[in-house]
Amino acid sequence: MKARVHITLKTSVLDPQGKAISHALGALGFSGVDDVRQGKYIELEIDETDPEKAHQNVQSMCERLLANPVIEDYAIELDG
Template identity: 70%
Template sequence: MKAKVTITLKNGVLDPQGKAIEHALTALDFGGVDEVRQGKVIELDLAETDEAKAKTQVEAMCEKLLANTVIEDYSIELSA
C-alpha cells in the first residue's frame, strides 16, 4: 500500500519560504498571487495491506517523526 503525507504549516504560523516564493513570483511578473504557503509531501511504500492499519501506522509516524504537530498540520492519502 502507498501513503502520501502532505505537511503544511498551520494557519497563523509565519511562512518565510512562502513569502519568498510570493515575492519571486511577483518579480517574475506572475500577478494575482495573493498568498503562498509552502509545505512538503512524503511518499511511503508500506508492507501493510489493511487500509485501517496502514492509516493508523502512518498517523503514528506523523505524530512521532514526520510532522511537528505544534506548528504543522498533515493529511494522509492511501492507495493500493
C-alpha cells in the same frame, strides 16, 4: 500500499518560505498571486495491507517523525 502525506504549516503560523516564493514570483512578473504556502509532500511505500492499520501506522510516523504537530498539520491518503 502507498501512503501520501501532506504536511503544511498551520494557518496561524507565519510561512516565510511561502512569502519568499510569492515575492520572487512578483519579481518575475507574475501578478495576481495573493498567497503562497509551502509544505512537504511525502510518499511512503508500506507493507501493511489493512487500510485501517496502515493509517494508524502512518499517523504514528507523522506524530513521531514526519511532522511537528505543534506548528504543522498533516493529511494522510492511502491507495493501492
